[in-house]
Amino acid sequence: MPAVADESEILAAERAHLAESRAALRRMREHAESLSADTAADLVSRQFLESLLQQRVEALADRPGTPLFFGRMDRDGESGPDLPAVMYVGRRHVHDGDEGRPLVLDWRAPVSRAFYQAGPADPMGWRLRRRFGFQAGELTAFEDEPLDGGDPHKNDPHKNDPHKSDPHKSDRGTSRILTEEIERPRTGPMRDIVATIQPEQDAIVRAALGATVCVQGAPGTGKTAVGLHRAAYLLFTHRERLSRSGVLIVGPNRAFLAYISAVLPALGEVRVEQATIDDLLGAPLGEEPAPVSAAKGDARLADVLRRALWQHVRKPEEGLVVTRGSARYRLADHEVREIAAGLRGTTRYGAGRAAFAQRLAHRILVQMEQRGEAPDDRVQDQVARSRPVRQVLDAVWPKVTAEQVLHRLLSDAEFLRRAAKGVLDEDEQAAIRWAKAPRSHRSVRWTAADRALLDELNGLIERTASLGHLVVDEAQDLSAMQLRALGRRCGTGSATVLGDLAQGTTAWSARSWTEVLAHLGQDGEVTELSLGFRVPGTVLDYAARLLPHVAPGLERPRSLRPGAGALDVRRVPDVVSAAAGAAREALARPGSVGLIVPDADTGAHAAALAAAGLAAEVLGPESDGTARLLVVPAALAKGLEYDHVIVAEPAAIAAAEARGLARLYVVLTRAVTSLTVLHRDDLPVELAS
Template sequence: MPADPTAVARESPEEPDTGETEPPPAEPPQAEPQDGLSQDGPQDEPADSEAVLAAERAHLAESRAALRRMRETARSLSADVAADWVSRQYLESLLDQRVAALADQPDTPLFFGRMDARDGRGGDLPATMYVGRRHVHDGDEGRPLVLDWRAPVARAFYRAGSADPMGWRRRRRFGFQGGELTAYEDEPLDGRSLGPSSILTREIERPRTGPMRDIVATIQPDQDEIVRAGLPDTVCVQGAPGTGKTAVGLHRAAYLLFAHRERLARSGVLIVGPNRAFLAYISAVLPALGEIRVDQATVDDLLGAPAAGEPADVAALKGDARMAEVLRRALWRQIRKPEEGLLYTRGVSRFRLADHEVREIAASLRGTMRYANGRAAFAQRLAHQVLVLMERRGEAPDDRVQDQVARSRPVKQLVDQVWPKVTAEQVLYRLLSDADLLRTAAKGVLGEDEQAALLWRKPYRSHRSAKWTAADRALLDELNDLIERTPSLGHIVVDEAQDLSAMQLRALGRRCATGSATVLGDLAQGTTAWSARSWDEVLRHLGQDGQVTELTLGFRVPGAVLDYAARLLPHIAPGLAAPRSLRAGTDALTVRQVPDLAEAVVAEARRALEREGSVGLIVPDAMAAAHAEALAGAGVPHGLLGPDTGDGDRLLVVPATLAKGLEYDHVIVVEPAEIVAAEPRGLARLYVVLTRAVTSLTVLHRDPLPGELDAVPSR
């Protein structure tokens, strides 16, 4: 939010709100020649606020009618013009996507702002510009009625201010309630300071239930700079709780798809989140912005779900970047010394390569390319040497003969003996079950104690029966890339990146090796055994050169809540600045010790449900089922959040380990000491759960609070 936005509010008689809903379709009135882009100069506005609202509602109705016509036109297009069946199917898919992208969502206004230019504007600057989530134009005249927020000229809506009005004289914001445009608010850009924007503030603070919403109406200048960073740029955002880092990352994906549509349609965009619950929470953001062709996945989706667990110290060791060198050595150790040369028979002629010649060919290729490519090249080099012998005997073989030799049984048998075909699972199985191979591959890289920790104490019978852990999955992905190249995407957005191991980051880096990334997270919220300590380290493992930007000003979490949680920062991330909030929230925090925890939780849940908005009951994982049962016994409607379930209920029981990235209007945190005791980085987990609240935070505990929080007065 700007530090001193100048604003003049105009409202209808009803109490305005910024709930993003729109009026039902209506026949548009006669429009000015502007579509949101008028070249005729600013129009004189009626002094009466009701007249202004009437004019803006008329423009909204006209825009919605135009969007309906655009969708009907898209529906009427036929793929029959395609020359063949494949082309027809592809064209039909594109048309279906176009129709879906033009859907008019009744709870989402077509525009949320307007800009009016100064008199005597220069260049192509329009006189009036309506800014919305998508482009809407009049089909008959082709004039734009609403400009997509991602268009270059729309940048001024987010960045123009009194210091640099960028050629504009006024910014107007709109409020919506119950399907009707109910309010507008003008912000002159001439240096006058008339107080903070009430519409912007209400939109940020508006209670919410269900999935995360987009923030196109409230993007701040520092956020907009990140959103509009160029496609070649990798951007890393260190964001304190409530600073909107996740929303910024999603909006950057939407912006890049707008600015580089054709390129990214070919190469693809991927959103990577920490778990399925988080992906369900953010799933509505990009479709609301008209982007429906973006894949979402967890790291487990990409690398494979773990089938077993393991001690945290072993997982951390497997996640260490040094394992990449150990794996590389282990793979190339699969190449064996030739026991004999090659004998190839063609008709009555016999051609022989000595064993030392075979060794020289293998040695010249080893480690110079990926394993599978080296195997294929080894066969071709052997065949080429046979052709050299043929030529010495006066024959004139061509490339077809070389391919025949490379595919012949003697060559295949020798290749299988020297350069065997292997899978990642075979190599990792041998590495973790064969002490000699592990010792050779880890020499000078891992200590003896580390090697002993990696070695399976009870090896599986074969690689087919092995139960791979989450850390193993990243090692397998590394090996697969050493064997065959991993395809690269055009752009990936990685959220909660601080929780990924070096080997997991390398796996994601391979998936944007020829593209770029948006890296999001908070070092203070690192809860895994391998959590990153610096963003330079994260970028290095991703293989990306990027600029690190820090967001410390919160818009969602009340100041009192942030200050309370920040007491943990010196213990979990002493190098980070304490976050600040634009909202004081003096009554937002309650900390209470209770004799009967179950009874207090049920009572507090009932009280929270009497207020507007979503409620998150965040509890230690081991307590989740018991508290859900207690709520059910008391007749309190609720849901229980799981790793693969979304948050459709207004009151959710949330295990502490699933709270990251989520937010609720009212949060009840139960027994902080047990949350801390449950895992090695328990204080970081507690910091996460304490910062999920948008309106109020209530902390209930029977046991003493952790010492880092105990200094705060209880109420």
């Protein structure tokens, strides 16, 4: 019995530290709430200060169901000037308000790196790593790991207690607490992974701000979580710089963004923007065949658009005459042509138009000075805005919008031919040209591919504001032109690019990360994560049967978890009714349930669940995805995870689109605990093999 008492004493001490830390965090929040912005000098300053104080209060929120710290590091001897003797690692920094003594160190702090990276080969100055197990926010267990190759309890009076020295190790030699945290059932949005970050993930998270990182991640490797945690790390490390320039998370759809929405707030980052590509470029109003979208998404369209825009700059047919008082000043047509030619293509179209007017006006001012006048900058501005200059400006360098240029390009065969000469052949030109052109640019129902072309044109006309850092998830599904649009938004910053080439499901899906980075305009290294922590091994092996057919060049993914009994493949006479029965079975176990179905069958499955008395939510653009049982159209499954997944009729999912096998690969890798596959029709031959 003494061993139990010893462990109980340690748990009691750690729980006391947790209670002390929570009390200190509460005092920190109360102090932040007591601060006032009334001392600001003016209204704008006061509003800015109030916003900062509100962010501080939100960041200090204590979430009772979330552990305040999850690990501890011990070192030999007394603490030095840089390293404490004992360090608790958690989601945010907590200190004693009276003494300033750190009770919990933020996981992003440089010293906390050792919690993730230290090991027997390189203990980094530490002797012991302790992990904590929690249930509903209560500390329930601990597990110690020696880092120096010695006894983890050589400074502990109970060091000879064998039960205490290794009470929670799993049979596989890995941390049982770590495994239980990974496998813990979930409902609702994605959780942070600060307690389970692995060394290879930590290296990506802590990459320098100036570096663009590209992560090729197999299902279950945590690539999305790594990207989000890198954003949190960069905001912590470069707070002032990134608060000015901003950080943006770009995801594939609104359902995905809703799923990840809780991660950064849980880490204390409450002001990070999230958007889809449609949010940035504009929602599509129309649709078009996939081959047409693929043709418009080709990177060569950038050159075609540039030529189309600059074709609007024309040679002057006459010179310029400016009258001021009784004096008349002239520029011959060849002089006007010379000024336009000097600017054409050397700057953005809008800036060039403004510069053209100013240079015309400057030539007039030179003539004034030659006649003995002394004009100043105000006179030059007056001349630049004068009617004669504006007439020449509109004739030679007309003001145009992106919509006007693209409408003309896609509706005027001759204009398209001139712009695409040597870039697109006749068949490619015919593929993107409208068969029946809308009457004007105002009546066009722009497609998703068109939106990227419009953004390219807008970038050629005016400068696009750049962010400090951009995180792009599921980047393999973006066209070259969409990637160029994102690249303009991090032209002076860096990016974290996440995805899986095997999960590319669009008509323009990328085949190479080198090409993706080139389209973004970023230099970066590609890191491949192939060891999964989330998807059971039996499930991952089953889905990997498709890999040679969707991405033959990728390394076959492996799972840290064998997952015996996690896979159940059944042939049934009626998939809809069988899916309702499987959902009922899954609900009897802890965790979330995702019924992933062919898009066309969503309504039938939802009706069957309702008839069976099972409360379910259909995942869509307006749903928050928090229900325990969700009906998920296959097209929206990417990036999502559920404890128990039921896949209905794989053959129908694969047959629904051109890259249907890739979609099926996505669908089959959404399970964290169990996967049930129901089919009446034969399975795709690639899966059955």
